[in-house]
Amino acid sequence: MTRIAGVLVYWAVSAVAPALAQDTTVSNLNRERMVGVVAAGGLAITGSLIALDRAWFEQYEQVPFQTFNDGDEWYQMDKAGHVWSAYTLG
Numbered sequence: 142m143t144r145i146a147g148v149l150v151y152w153a154v155s156a157v158a159p160a161l162a163q164d165t166t167v168s169n170l171n172r173e174r175m176v177g178v179v180a181a182g183g184l185a186i187t188g189s190l191i192a193l194d195r196a197w198f199e200q201y202e203q204v205p206f207q208t209f210n211d212g213d214e215w216y217q218m219d220k221a222g223h224v225w226s227a228y229t230l231g
Contacts, residue, residue, distance in 0.1 A: 211219070
């Protein structure tokens with residue numbers, strides 16, 4: 142039992158030790174590179190969403206956003222699904 146406790150203590154200390162050893166006085170963040178990477182990522186995501194929208198939905202008629210009250214059909218099961226999804230993803 143003491144061997145297991147020793148291993149757990151060693152594991153906990155070794156997991157925290159790198160965080161304690163970091164020097165926070167020096168910042169080597171390259172802001173120009175960060176702006177470029179964020180901009181490129183945003184453009185890639187936006188471009189891929191536009192391309193997929195055109196590829197998947199171009200042949201369908203575009204209509205305004207619509208809502209539908211399905212409370213009488215599904216007996217609030219969608220709320221249980223939302224709770225389960227939030228629990229599993231959280």
